[in-house]
Amino acid sequence: MSKNKFVIILYFFGILFFLPVLSFAQNFPVNIMTGGATGTYIQIGRDIAKLGQAIGMDVTVVESAGSMENIAAVRDRRYTQFGIVQSDVLDFIRTFKNEDPAMRRIARGTKIAFPLYNEEVHIVTKKSAPINVLADLSGKTVAVGAPNSGTNLTTTFLFEVTNIRPQTLVTIKAAEALEELRAGRIDAFVYVAGAPTKLLADTGPNEDLKLIPVAAGAISGYYGTSIIKAGTYPWLKEDILTPAVKAVLMTFDYDPKRNDYLKHSCEVVSKISYLINRNIEYLRQNGHPKWKQVDLNAIPPGWERAKCVETALASDYVLPTNNSINSVNPVSDPLSVQNCDVLKNPVAKRLCLMKAGK
Numbered sequence: 001m002s003k004n005k006f007v008i009i010l011y012f013f014g015i016l017f018f019l020p021v022l023s024f025a026q027n028f029p030v031n032i033m034t035g036g037a038t039g040t041y042i043q044i045g046r047d048i049a050k051l052g053q054a055i056g057m058d059v060t061v062v063e064s065a066g067s068m069e070n071i072a073a074v075r076d077r078r079y080t081q082f083g084i085v086q087s088d089v090l091d092f093i094r095t096f097k098n099e100d101p102a103m104r105r106i107a108r109g110t111k112i113a114f115p116l117y118n119e120e121v122h123i124v125t126k127k128s129a130p131i132n133v134l135a136d137l138s139g140k141t142v143a144v145g146a147p148n149s150g151t152n153l154t155t156t157f158l159f160e161v162t163n164i165r166p167q168t169l170v171t172i173k174a175a176e177a178l179e180e181l182r183a184g185r186i187d188a189f190v191y192v193a194g195a196p197t198k199l200l201a202d203t204g205p206n207e208d209l210k211l212i213p214v215a216a217g218a219i220s221g222y223y224g225t226s227i228i229k230a231g232t233y234p235w236l237k238e239d240i241l242t243p244a245v246k247a248v249l250m251t252f253d254y255d256p257k258r259n260d261y262l263k264h265s266c267e268v269v270s271k272i273s274y275l276i277n278r279n280i281e282y283l284r285q286n287g288h289p290k291w292k293q294v295d296l297n298a299i300p301p302g303w304e305r306a307k308c309v310e311t312a313l314a315s316d317y318v319l320p321t322n323n324s325i326n327s328v329n330p331v332s333d334p335l336s337v338q339n340c341d342v343l344k345n346p347v348a349k350r351l352c353l354m355k356a357g358k
Contacts, residue, residue: 028264030059030272033070033083035149037063038175038202040194040290041084041247044116047287048082048249051275055319057268065173067150074252075106081254081269082113086150086192087246087300088157088223094302109253111306113273115298116247117290120195120226121154123212123242124181125188127235134162134214141168143177143189151192154245158190162218174199181209188212194247194290195228205234213241246300247290249276253306266308267320274312274319 030052035041045061052059062080064070070083071093097107125131131140137159144159145151152171159166170177170186177189178199191197203209216225226244230236256263276283276296283291299305311317 027056027058028268029079030057030268031062031077031080031082032059033062033064033073033080035064035066035070035084035193036173036175036199038197038199039066040119040197040288041066043198043288044084044194044247044290047283047291048272048276051279051283052272055271055275057271059272065146065148066152068153069148071106071110071250074250075110079265081251081265082272083250084116085248085250086119086154087248088154089150090248090300090303092153111251111253111309112299112303113249113251113269113306113309114276114296115294115300116249117194117293118224118226118244119192119247120228121158121214121223121243121245122191122193122195122197122200122228123188123214124178124191124200124209125212126181126208127210128208129187131188131212134164134212134218136212137188138165139167140187141170141185142166143170143172143174143180143186145171145190145192146173147171149173150245151190154192154243155190157222158214158219158243161222162214192245194288195226196232196289200233203234207235209233209235211236211240211242214243216241219243246298248300251306251309254308256308266311269306269308270312270317271319273309274317277313 032045032048034045042061042063049059049061062073064073064083067084067086067089071085071089073080074083093103093107093110097103123134123137131137142155144155145153151174158164170180170189172180174189174191174193177186177191180186181189191199193199200209211228214225219225223243223245225241228236228240228242230238251269252265254262254266254269256266280291280294280296284294305313
């Protein structure tokens with residue numbers, strides 16, 4: 001696609017990028033930028049936060065508009081070390097970094113922590129609506145995600161490559177869009193989120209809702225595909241083929257030699273990265289179902305891990321805490337143990353107590 005297809009979203013990145021030198025408390029804050037309250041990003045963020053909190057880290061999961069806000073926040077906001085981002089946002093940055101100054105600034109220092117899972121493009125309409133294929137959205141009123149969201153970016157790309165021309169584009173969050181659809185004020189909405197997403201799972205079997213499939217040939221060369229299985233949502237009666245993008249945990253390439261803020265930021269990136277890597281089996285067993293799809297080594301083409309992440313993956317890395325903490329037992333679920341006191345691993349014990357509400 002030509003550059004002018006993407007001009008409408010350049011303004012999202014028109015911000016000042018800086019990393020301030022700050023005074024900070026002994027308990028250095030950690031923030032993970034995620035997404036909306038009913039999406040999958042925020043649930044993945046909470047799973048990661050539990051690992052950090054188990055060793056006494058102050059981890060905050062931040063609700064956001066989504067990918068574009070998140071990647072800017074990792075660059076711009078103090079104490080914001082991680083953000084979950086869609087892979088097509090990364091593709092956009094990589095494509096235009098050599099010819100656009102804003103893209104170069106973002107690409108410089110923006111790095112991968114870990115690849116995560118596939119996010120499915122949900123195109124939602126009513127069962128009773130005469131909308132059965134993507135082309136039926138032309139001439140309709142369609143909600144396309146809030147400004148600064150990955151959904152908005154993906155929908156822009158998707159409609160462009162498939163030549164879909166809705167009459168009206170409504171830029172609202174998915175939760176608002178669902179209510180607008182129910183009220184009959186829009187014809188459909190697009191929502192990019194890992195299935196099952198809470199927004200659509202928290203519905204009834206008799207809801208007047210359906211998903212629109214997208215033929216693989218229509219998006220060949222731009223997106224991968226995924227299948228949302230029948231039964232994923234209470235009202236979904238058949239498998240749906242749909243585009244998919246990869247969710248990626250991003251961070252910044254902090255240079256610990258420059259100042260204390262960057263040093264402490266690098267340390268917390270290393271700690272969280274270590275905990276994710278060592279506890280991936282625990283996350284697959286106890287976290288959101290999407291963890292089962294995660295391959296921590298499937299780095300998107302053209303990107304590389306941050307040095308602070310690589311430090312944590314080294315065989316000689318030792319988690320810098322007062323206790324000798326390694327990982328939650330990846331074989332059995334430590335949280336299923338009724339008596340948390342029998343657990344010798346400090347992380348496993350703390351997670352057990354947290355689940356028990358202690």
